[in-house]
Amino acid sequence: MWEHSFRDKTAERRLFRARAITLGLFIFIMLCGLAWRMSYLQIELHEKYKNLSENNRVQLRPLAPNRGLIYDRNGVLLAENIPSYSLTLVAERVKDLDKTLIFLNDLIEISERDREQFDKRLKFRRRPFEPVVLRYRLSEEEIAKVLVNRFYLPGVDVEAQLVRHYPNGNAFAHVLGYVGRINEKDQALLDTDTEVKRRYSATQYIGKTGIERRYEEDLHGEVGYQKVETNARGRILSVIEQQDPIPGKDLTLHLDARLQKLAENEMTGRRGAVVAIEVATGGIVALYSNPAFDPNSFVTGISHKDYSDLRDDPDQPLFDRATRGQYPPASTLKPFIGLAALNAGTTNWTNSIRDQGWYKLDNDERLYRDWKRGGHGRVDLERAVVESCDTYFYDVAVRTGIDGITPFLAQFGFGRDMTLDVISALPGLLPDRDWKKAHRRGSWYAGDTVNLGIGQGFMLTTPLQLATATAVLANRGKWQIPRLIYAHNEVEDVIEHGDIPDIQLRSPDNWNRMFNAMANVVSGQHGTARRLLSNMQFPMAAKTGTAQVVGIKQDEEYDSDALRERLRDHALFIAFAPVDNPQIAIAVIVENGESAGKTAGPVAQIIINEYLGGAEG
Amino acid sequence: MASVDFSRTVSTPAHHHTFDRSGVFYKRLHIDLFLFLLIIALCAVGLLILYSGSGQDMEMVKRQALHFSIGIGLMLFTAQIPPRVYQLLAPWAYVAGVLALIGVLVMGVGAKGAQRWLELPGLPRFQPSELVKLALPLTVAWFMAKRPVPPRFIDLFSALIIVIVPTVLILRQPDLGTSILISASGLLVLFFAGMSWRLIISMITLVAASAPAMWFFVMHDYQKQRVLTFLNPESDPLGTGWNIIQSKTAIGSGGIHGKGYLLGTQSQLEFLPESHTDFIIAVLAEELGLIGVMLLLVLYFLIIMRCLYLSTQCETLFGRLLSGSIAVTFFIYVFVNIGMVSGILPIVGVPLPLVSYGGTSVVSLLLAFGLIMSMYTHRQD
Numbered sequence: 001m002w003e004h005s006f007r008d009k010t011a012e013r014r015l016f017r018a019r020a021i022t023l024g025l026f027i028f029i030m031l032c033g034l035a036w037r038m039s040y041l042q043i044e045l046h047e048k049y050k051n052l053s054e055n056n057r058v059q060l061r062p063l064a065p066n067r068g069l070i071y072d073r074n075g076v077l078l079a080e081n082i083p084s085y086s087l088t089l090v091a092e093r094v095k096d097l098d099k100t101l102i103f104l105n106d107l108i109e110i111s112e113r114d115r116e117q118f119d120k121r122l123k124f125r126r127r128p129f130e131p132v133v134l135r136y137r138l139s140e141e142e143i144a145k146v147l148v149n150r151f152y153l154p155g156v157d158v159e160a161q162l163v164r165h166y167p168n169g170n171a172f173a174h175v176l177g178y179v180g181r182i183n184e185k186d187q188a189l190l191d192t193d194t195e196v197k198r199r200y201s202a203t204q205y206i207g208k209t210g211i212e213r214r215y216e217e218d219l220h221g222e223v224g225y226q227k228v229e230t231n232a233r234g235r236i237l238s239v240i241e242q243q244d245p246i247p248g249k250d251l252t253l254h255l256d257a258r259l260q261k262l263a264e265n266e267m268t269g270r271r272g273a274v275v276a277i278e279v280a281t282g283g284i285v286a287l288y289s290n291p292a293f294d295p296n297s298f299v300t301g302i303s304h305k306d307y308s309d310l311r312d313d314p315d316q317p318l319f320d321r322a323t324r325g326q327y328p329p330a331s332t333l334k335p336f337i338g339l340a341a342l343n344a345g346t347t348n349w350t351n352s353i354r355d356q357g358w359y360k361l362d363n364d365e366r367l368y369r370d371w372k373r374g375g376h377g378r379v380d381l382e383r384a385v386v387e388s389c390d391t392y393f394y395d396v397a398v399r400t401g402i403d404g405i406t407p408f409l410a411q412f413g414f415g416r417d418m419t420l421d422v423i424s425a426l427p428g429l430l431p432d433r434d435w436k437k438a439h440r441r442g443s444w445y446a447g448d449t450v451n452l453g454i455g456q457g458f459m460l461t462t463p464l465q466l467a468t469a470t471a472v473l474a475n476r477g478k479w480q481i482p483r484l485i486y487a488h489n490e491v492e493d494v495i496e497h498g499d500i501p502d503i504q505l506r507s508p509d510n511w512n513r514m515f516n517a518m519a520n521v522v523s524g525q526h527g528t529a530r531r532l533l534s535n536m537q538f539p540m541a542a543k544t545g546t547a548q549v550v551g552i553k554q555d556e557e558y559d560s561d562a563l564r565e566r567l568r569d570h571a572l573f574i575a576f577a578p579v580d581n582p583q584i585a586i587a588v589i590v591e592n593g594e595s596a597g598k599t600a601g602p603v604a605q606i607i608i609n610e611y612l613g614g615a616e617g
Numbered sequence: 618m619a620s621v622d623f624s625r626t627v628s629t630p631a632h633h634h635t636f637d638r639s640g641v642f643y644k645r646l647h648i649d650l651f652l653f654l655l656i657i658a659l660c661a662v663g664l665l666i667l668y669s670g671s672g673q674d675m676e677m678v679k680r681q682a683l684h685f686s687i688g689i690g691l692m693l694f695t696a697q698i699p700p701r702v703y704q705l706l707a708p709w710a711y712v713a714g715v716l717a718l719i720g721v722l723v724m725g726v727g728a729k730g731a732q733r734w735l736e737l738p739g740l741p742r743f744q745p746s747e748l749v750k751l752a753l754p755l756t757v758a759w760f761m762a763k764r765p766v767p768p769r770f771i772d773l774f775s776a777l778i779i780v781i782v783p784t785v786l787i788l789r790q791p792d793l794g795t796s797i798l799i800s801a802s803g804l805l806v807l808f809f810a811g812m813s814w815r816l817i818i819s820m821i822t823l824v825a826a827s828a829p830a831m832w833f834f835v836m837h838d839y840q841k842q843r844v845l846t847f848l849n850p851e852s853d854p855l856g857t858g859w860n861i862i863q864s865k866t867a868i869g870s871g872g873i874h875g876k877g878y879l880l881g882t883q884s885q886l887e888f889l890p891e892s893h894t895d896f897i898i899a900v901l902a903e904e905l906g907l908i909g910v911m912l913l914l915v916l917y918f919l920i921i922m923r924c925l926y927l928s929t930q931c932e933t934l935f936g937r938l939l940s941g942s943i944a945v946t947f948f949i950y951v952f953v954n955i956g957m958v959s960g961i962l963p964i965v966g967v968p969l970p971l972v973s974y975g976g977t978s979v980v981s982l983l984l985a986f987g988l989i990m991s992m993y994t995h996r997q998d
Contacts, residue, residue, distance in 0.1 A: 049869025231886040
């Protein structure tokens with residue numbers, strides 16, 4: 001059936017051979033092309049791909065150092081690192097991501113925010129098979145739920161890491177502060193310094209407020225490195241080389257957990273602050289603002305709702321009244337005004353005035369009233385302190401003059417932040433002529449001095465400043481800079497006194513006389529804090545104060561019942577003890593507490609008793 | 618090229634009845650010894666690389682060795698059957714193959730959005746496209762062998778229909794790689810049959826011109842994605858670009874000498890995907906370096922050239938056309954695979970012949986070599 005005879009077999013073969021040779025040549029050229037391509041990759045680009053493959057295989061993983069621990073003066077742990085468990089997903093191993101997330105959401109709660117953050121992290125991961133965190137801080141129960149259902153959850157795992165924990169919660173919220181995740185703003189700041197950036201390359205948390213922020217550099221520690229060999233799934237196969245991270249320094253603070261908790265207890269239901277300072281060292285043994293909040297909720301990220309609840313709370317729990325609350329010192333300023341007048345020579349311990357219940361400047365109709373209707377009668381300096389006579393201090397203030405008072409008060413740290421390491425403490429306000437000119441566009445009037453005489457008017461102090469001034473007073477003018485830090489890594493900090501001059505009184509005996517006067521505030525028959533006498537375990541020198549929240553018009557009756565609770569006067573109280581050898585100085589403010597002797601005083605006394613009693617015990 | 622003597626073990630057919638006795642002996646057994654030894658060598662190299670590429674999975678190597686044994690057995694068996702039998706069977710195999718391809722589209726099973734497998738009762742699950750890989754060149758060769766040489770336009774046109782029908786069916790599965798390879802094997806027969814250069818150039822022009830239409834109307838999204846990734850693998854480094862980035866890294870990091878057998882970090886630490894199948898050349902390149910790659914390329918070159926040579930020595934036009942087509946198709950496999958792994962071609966799922974793991978591909982390739990041996994060794998009666 002083939003038409004062989006019609007075919008020219010030789011021509012056929014020749015044609016085929018020609019085609020075969022053509023294709024053979026073509027194939028040769030193409031294979032040479034492949035060979036060229038391979039040599040290009042393997043010779044020309046060898047270095048590049050060698051590095052790429054090395055980077056694939058070997059990873060330099062920075063190791064985060066453990067954050068230094070924080071102790072109180074008695075070795076009570078205030079900040080520690082505890083393991084926390086996170087839920088991670090390896091997207092490549094998860095068969096159906098949406099289904100898995102729904103299943104997980106039924107199992108444990110996954111909020112919108114978790115989801116958002118997860119999607120973001122998923123998008124920016126470095127390579128396939130990298131575990132991505134879906135939720136932090138799993139509870140024991142949640143871990144169990146996930147692990148039990150692990151079979152149905154391929155690619156889902158639970159990972160452990162160390163997170164900061166504050167065992168005392170609220171009691172140290174403001175003073176210790178808290179750490180939080182390094183956010184974009186923190187990162188931008190860290191990135192400005194390559195050395196700092198390197199140190200933080202593995203770190204996830206950074207001190208945001210308080211001691212945690214102030215001593216961030218000490219607490220952080222030194223980053224370590226690990227050269228590891230991983231496979232494509234990121235599983236570590238071997239550690240080639242390791243340099244251990246150096247943990248941050250442990251800090252010991254002057255703070256006393258007992259006092260801090262006592263303050264928290266005693267201030268329950270009140271707004272205010274308690275600051276106590278060890279006279280001999282300047283060590284701050286209590287620094288508490290009430291209400292407070294739980295710093296632990298900030299560590300791994302507080303939910304938006306919880307945060308707005310805190311932010312919008314009318315009692316302002318986030319506000320640190322102890323260091324940032326600025327109040328008129330009111331009558332607690334009187335001992336300092338008294339010393340100013342003594343030093344200026346405008347009064348002495350024997351000088352007395354006759355108080356009819358008001359004071360009037362020459363050429364002025366205005367009556368400056370004493371808190372006591374009808375006045376205190378004949379009053380000398382001691383009595384004026386003990387009974388907190390306003391008229392006496394109106395008088396000496398005016399006679400001493402603003403130019404005599406302000407520089408003297410400044411020596412006690414009023415009007416500036418004198419602390420060593422209390423972060424973001426406010427300076428208060430110590431007014432003088434220049435200040436008034438600059439800020440009130442007016443000159444200083446004698447009436448301003450009258451008000452200053454009883455700690456009202458323009459002057460503002462923080463509870464911390466009041467306590468500081470009281471401690472300096474108790475130390476007979478010798479400055480010890482207030483500080484929180486006691487020791488780094490158990491090595492006691494030697495803190496230079498600095499160039500703050502000690503206060504020299506013209507007559508050093510005036511210290512003792514003022515101590516005596518202040519002691520009688522408690523133990524004197526007419527002392528404004530005499531109700532504390534019954535509970536007094538240690539001789540105590542004190543001064544009460546009542547700061548007006550609203551200005552009371554002249555001749556207007558002060559009707560406390562009619563005023564809403566928040567318009568009531570603030571109660572202030574300063575004290576130190578024991579009188580003849582002062583060890584602790586304290587300032588307490590109870591907002592709208594009205595009577596210092598009833599509200600702020602007892603809090604201060606309990607703390608003093610605990611401090612001195614505990615020290616003895 | 619001329620310096621390579623592909624007729625070392627067998628005397629050239631021009632001197633058929635010379636004194637090269639061993640050549641005659643093996644020819645009587647219907648084996649080409651040189652080609653046979655080259656294939657055995659390639660299989661051995663394949664097993665060696667597979668052991669490393671599979672993550673030192675001895676079980677997989679054993680299974681592949683079994684594939685080789687079956688394939689070589691079938692190759693020797695195929696070589697025993699005279700060409701006229703294939704000539705008779707060719708059209709029927711083609712019809713069966715096309716029917717099976719239609720069956721796949723109607724009732725096939727598959728994965729990843731492609732239907733490639735057919736499950737018929739009483740038969741093991743199989744890919745009809747594998748059957749067509751051999752049936753198509755057989756049929757086109759059968760068809761062209763009966764026509765005058767050089768072919769008339771009408772014959773070429775008819776042959777083109779024979780090529781296009783299964784090509785389109787496979788394209789619909791969709792399996793771009795296989796459809797390109799299958800159509801190439803058919804068109805190569807036409808080329809060997811003496812299709813005029815003018816026609817060849819017009820066809821190439823036509824294909825090039827229809828490429829945009831292919832892009833918009835024929836290609837599936839995942840195929841387009843592959844092409845886009847090929848053009849810029851870094852655009853999707855975690856997804857489709859991952860494979861090509863990792864394979865180039867494996868190859869490049871191997872350098873001239875390689876990292877040593879079983880010491881390739883890309884391959885052994887699972888960075889390289891599909892390291893036992895399509896991307897196995899990267900394992901070789903990483904561990905044995907450019908030297909290993911060159912040796913493998915030389916081995917392939919020798920096999921292809923030997924096959925081309927044998928094709929010129931076949932007595933029948935059918936045998937020549939079929940052998941030539943098989944030889945060049947084998948080259949296309951090699952080129953497309955190495956080209957895609959080294960990043961000069963888009964990724965289409967083409968295995969590296971006789972090295973990549975996979976029973977079907979091994980058996981059908983070895984069968985094809987059996988066909989060449991049959992075409993070469995049988996005398997026309």
